[in-house]
Amino acid sequence: MPISKSEVKYTADLARIKLNDEELEILAIQLQKIVDFIDKLKALDISGIEPTSHVLPLHNVFRQDELTPSLKTEDTLKNAPSKEGNFFKVPKVID
Amino acid sequence: MLETVIGLEVHVQLKTKTKAFCGCSTEFGRLPNSQVCPVCLGFPGSLPVLNKTVLEYGIKVGVALNCKIPEYTKFDRKNYFYPDLPKNYQISQYDQPLAQSGYLDIAIENGTKRITIKRVHLEEDAGKLIHEGTDSSASYVDYNRAGIPLLEIVSEPELNSPDEAYQYLTTLKSIIRYLDVSDCDMEKGSLRCDANISLRPCGEKKLGVKTELKNMNSFKAVKSGLEYEIKRQLAILEAGGKVTQQTLLWDEKKQKTAVMRSKEEAHDYRYFPEPDLVPFIFKSADIKIIKETIPELPQEKLLRFVKEFSLAPYEANILTSDKSLADFFEKCSRGYKNYKNLSNWIIGAFLSEINNRSIEPKDIPITPEKFTLLLNLADTGKINSLTAKTVLSEMFETQKSPDLIISEKNLSQISDSGELEQIITQIINVNEKSVTDYKNGKANALMFLIGQAMKQTKGKANPNMVTEMLKERIKNA
Ligand SMILES: [Zn+2]
Numbered sequence: 001m002p003i004s005k006s007e008v009k010y011t012a013d014l015a016r017i018k019l020n021d022e023e024l025e026i027l028a029i030q031l032q033k034i035v036d037f038i039d040k041l042k043a044l045d046i047s048g049i050e051p052t053s054h055v056l057p058l059h060n061v062f063r064q065d066e067l068t069p070s071l072k073t074e075d076t077l078k079n080a081p082s083k084e085g086n087f088f089k090v091p092k093v094i095d
Numbered sequence: 096m097l098e099t100v101i102g103l104e105v106h107v108q109l110k111t112k113t114k115a116f117c118g119c120s121t122e123f124g125r126l127p128n129s130q131v132c133p134v135c136l137g138f139p140g141s142l143p144v145l146n147k148t149v150l151e152y153g154i155k156v157g158v159a160l161n162c163k164i165p166e167y168t169k170f171d172r173k174n175y176f177y178p179d180l181p182k183n184y185q186i187s188q189y190d191q192p193l194a195q196s197g198y199l200d201i202a203i204e205n206g207t208k209r210i211t212i213k214r215v216h217l218e219e220d221a222g223k224l225i226h227e228g229t230d231s232s233a234s235y236v237d238y239n240r241a242g243i244p245l246l247e248i249v250s251e252p253e254l255n256s257p258d259e260a261y262q263y264l265t266t267l268k269s270i271i272r273y274l275d276v277s278d279c280d281m282e283k284g285s286l287r288c289d290a291n292i293s294l295r296p297c298g299e300k301k302l303g304v305k306t307e308l309k310n311m312n313s314f315k316a317v318k319s320g321l322e323y324e325i326k327r328q329l330a331i332l333e334a335g336g337k338v339t340q341q342t343l344l345w346d347e348k349k350q351k352t353a354v355m356r357s358k359e360e361a362h363d364y365r366y367f368p369e370p371d372l373v374p375f376i377f378k379s380a381d382i383k384i385i386k387e388t389i390p391e392l393p394q395e396k397l398l399r400f401v402k403e404f405s406l407a408p409y410e411a412n413i414l415t416s417d418k419s420l421a422d423f424f425e426k427c428s429r430g431y432k433n434y435k436n437l438s439n440w441i442i443g444a445f446l447s448e449i450n451n452r453s454i455e456p457k458d459i460p461i462t463p464e465k466f467t468l469l470l471n472l473a474d475t476g477k478i479n480s481l482t483a484k485t486v487l488s489e490m491f492e493t494q495k496s497p498d499l500i501i502s503e504k505n506l507s508q509i510s511d512s513g514e515l516e517q518i519i520t521q522i523i524n525v526n527e528k529s530v531t532d533y534k535n536g537k538a539n540a541l542m543f544l545i546g547q548a549m550k551q552t553k554g555k556a557n558p559n560m561v562t563e564m565l566k567e568r569i570k571n572a
Contacts, residue, residue, distance in 0.1 A: 014363060016176055053169050053368035059376045062147035065111050068118025070132050077128065084228065086127040087235035090178040093224065 003032045097294045097332065099325050100302060101260050102252035105267060106245045107277040108220065108285040109152045115219045115244035116143030116186065116372075123283070127237035135219075135242035137182030142371050145170075149217060149244040150193075150375065152276040154385050156246055157194025157215045159270050159392060167376055168193050170217070170369040178236050179221040187247075189366040192216035199250075199270075200394065201262040202412075210263055211251040218245050246277070252291065252302065257321035264288060264314060269393045273418045281313050288317055292324050294332060304338040308352065311345045320345035324352060396421055404434040413442050419456035420446075426463035431470055440470060444484050448491045461490050469497040477501065478508050481554045510557040512564070515548075518556070519564050522547045530569055541565065 005024045008031060012019045019027065073086050082089040114121055117134035133141035157164050171189035197212035222238040248267065254260045268279040268286060279286040293305035306328070311320045323345075328338050343352040391399070393415045400411035400421070415421045424441055431437055445466070449456060469490065473483040478501060489500045501507055509515060522544055523530055532540035541562070548561045 014174075014365065054370070054374050056373065058373045061144060061373045062150070063118070063144040065113050065146050065148035066118060067113055067120055068132070070119045070130050071136075073126065073128050076131055076136065082233075084230070084233075084235065086129070087225070087228070087237060088128070088178075089228075089230070089233045089235055092226065092232050092234050093178055094226070 003028050003035065096297045097329065098297045098299075099255050100252045100293050100295060100305075101254040101257075101321060102291045103250045103254065103260060103263060104289045104291075105248045105250075105264070106287045107156075107248070107271055107279055109149055109244040109246055110275070110277050110285075111146055111148045111152070111244055113146055114242035115146055115149050115217070116242055119239075119242065121243050125239060127235075127239060130239040131241070135181070136238060143186065143369075145372060145375075146244065151385055152244075152274075153193045153215065153217050153246050154377075154382065155274050155276055155389060156248070156271060157197065158382070158386055159274055159389055160194070160197040160199055160212045160215065160248070160267075162194035162197030162212060162215055164194050164377065164382055165191065166378075167191060167374060169374040170372045171366045172369050173218075173364045173366055175364055177221070178234065179224050179241070181222065181238055181241055185219060185221065186369055186372070187218035187366075188216035199263065199266060201259065201266050203259065203262065208259065210253050210259075213249045213251050215246060215248050218247060219243065220245050252293070252305075257318045257325070260290065260321055261314060261318045264317060266393075269416055273390055273392055275418075281316075284312075290317070290321060290324075292321060292328065293338070294325070294328050304340050306338065306340065307342045309342060309344055309355065312347060316345060316347045319347075319350060320352070323350065327352070390418070393418075393421075400424075404428065404438070406434065406438050410438045410442060413446075414438065417456040419459065423456070423459055423463060423466075427467050430464065431467040433470075433474070436470065436474075437467075440466075444487055448488060452491060454491075460494050465490060465496050472497055472501065476508060476510060476557065478506055479554070479556075479558055481549075481558075482506050482508065485554070506555060508557050509552055509555050510560060512560065515556060515560055515564055518548055518551050519561070519568055522551065523565075523568060533569060 005021075005028050008024050008028045009019065012024075012027075077083045077086070077088065080088050111121060113119060114135055117132050119130045119132050119135055122130065134143055154164055168188065169191050170186050172184040173187045173189070174184045176183050192214045194215040195213065197215070199210050199212055200207045201210060220240050220243040222236050222241040225235040225237065228235045250263065254263055264286075271277050271279050277285055281287070288311055290308045290311070291305045292308060293303035295301065295303040306324060308320055308324050311317045324343065331338055342355040344355045345352055396415040397408065397411045400406050400415060401408055404411075406414070414424050420441070424437065427437055427441075428434060448454075449459070454460070466487075469483060469486060472478050472486075473480050478486065482501075486497050486500050486506060489495065489504070490497060493500070495503075526544060526547065529540040529543050533544070544565055545558065545561055548556050548565070549558065
């Protein structure tokens with residue numbers, strides 16, 4: 001089943017991306033091509049292969065529970081589009 | 096008949112010095128946005144690295160909850176947009192959690208009940224939103240809490256009443272505090288609890304429609320919130336209606352729930368493996384090392400106390416509810432062998448001093464040596480038990496040794512018969528009516544006279560001697 005415009009819209013909404021009707025149409029086609037490409041993997045026999053989430057031969061990388069300096073608050077807030085006092089300021093959100 | 100089914104999702108804040116994936120401090124109460132860095136703010140190019148202690152604490156809890164610790168665990172991204180989440184995803188664990196399939200035994204009316212622990216996983220906390228500021232159209236964000244390590248502990252829906260849920264929570268808290276990996280203070284937010292609740296006909300296997308209840312900020316609130324929600328669902332079902340699946344917020348002040356406005360369109364978090372963190376693989380030897388650091392847990396300690404000190408289970412239960420308190424009892428027991436009396440004193444006067452002064456058991460200001468000295472002074476009659484309570488209070492106040500307090504305040508028990516004789520003569524003379532009443536068989540009158548003698552001596556008279564001497568004098572009068 002090809003990807004529908006409404007599926008693209010749902011995904012775009014989750015990602016907070018605003019798309020017009022024309023864009024939805026173009027992206028539905030493009031996303032379909034991507035999914036088709038990935039679907040090629042289905043032709044492979046993977047019955048003996050464990051699912052992999054990480055490809056690098058690395059594991060158990062830790063840091064010790066030791067303090068490192070934090071940023072100065074003025075630096076933290078330097079690029080904030082909106083701030084007040086020590087706070088980041090955002091449009092009101094209510095649960 | 097309908098049956099209540101409750102599952103709990105508990106988040107505890109792990110007591111590490113630094114955050115889960117960066118070296119920022121976890122200290123509470125600092126200036127907003129003073130404990131943040133490029134990692135916990137999610138700046139581009141920054142990379143998280145797991146705090147080793149976080150993993151160890153998580154495994155400790157998993158083991159203590161009788162979970163299987165898989166050889167392999169990894170982190171995943173849980174994606175959603177909300178201003179308290181700087182990266183727009185939360186680092187969490189999805190399909191390969193740290194620990195799973197454990198259990199917790201809780202005390203119920205006639206025995207214990209085993210509650211299955213579905214999973215235990217690690218994740219990071221979000222920031223804090225403040226809605227009351229100078230600009231009423233704005234919310235304010237403090238990211239100091241963002242990235243603080245949390246452990247999520249999920250039970251199967253096997254709790255059948257608010258009481259069982261309460262018992263589950265307090266038992267869990269006690270175990271985690273024994274492990275010393277979290278403060279588990281609900282009022283301070285280091286333990287948070289969400290519940291899902293549904294009702295179904297007794298005997299039915301399929302779960303009814305559930306609601307999720309959030310925002311219960313104390314152990315008491317969990318109980319009252321659940322009770323309220325069960326009643327609400329019951330009323331709907333009994334009227335022939337259907338429960339709507341939704342998230343509710345408990346309002347402790349109003350003692351009712353309110354429907355939470357949807358944070359997300361759907362709970363579509365699009366989890367995927369966190370590519371910035373490597374997976375973690377444990378050998379059984381690693382787990383063994385961590386296992387060895389687990390102390391005797393409250394339930395084992397309770398059983399041992401009952402056996403070793405011949406205590407009643409309810410006494411042992413109080414004494415072992417907190418590790419510091421249990422340790423205090425045990426230290427005292429080395430120098431003081433009347434365990435029953437020791438337990439009575441600790442559960443009674445000692446605990447009420449602690450509670451009245453809002454002292455955490457770990458901050459007990461008096462030493463076991465001074466406490467057992469006090470008990471010895473009372474046992475040998477140097478002071479009576481009433482005075483001993485006053486001295487105990489003074490010990491909490493000043494940390495002074497009991498013998499010093501007794502001599503400074505001149506609190507020694509009056510057991511000198513000459514001195515008592517004088518006091519008794521005086522009391523008999525001024526209370527003729529009570530003396531007559533007692534002679535005529537009114538037992539209460541004697542109590543009154545004893546009370547007068549104690550009052551006269553500011554509670555210092557040896558009450559047994561006073562009683563005997565009064566009886567003797569009246570008989571011979
Ligand atoms: Zn940081």
